[in-house]
Amino acid sequence: MHVVVDLNRCQGYAQCVFLAPRVFALHGEEALTYTPAVPRDQEERVREAVVACPVQAILAGERAGP
Numbered sequence: 403m404h405v406v407v408d409l410n411r412c413q414g415y416a417q418c419v420f421l422a423p424r425v426f427a428l429h430g431e432e433a434l435t436y437t438p439a440v441p442r443d444q445e446e447r448v449r450e451a452v453v454a455c456p457v458q459a460i461l462a463g464e465r466a467g468p
């Protein structure tokens with residue numbers, strides 16, 4: 403699974419960081435970084451993050467990303 407975050411949309415609410423800290427990280431207030439190639443054991447957490455993001459900035463799936 404791949405993940406892409408629309409960083410123009412992301413407001414730094416950090417829901418994704420709480421749910422999947424091995425995939426998403428916040429540096430400072432709004433600088434989100436993430437691992438585009440999601441490890442298999444993190445996929446469920448990433449799906450939860452997709453649902454939890456208040457601004458629907460996270461796109462995840464086999465077709466997301468490169």
Ligand code: SF4
Nearest residue numbers: 412413415416418455
């Ligand atoms: S939950 Fe959404 S808005 Fe919040 S940091 Fe993650 S991607 Fe950004």
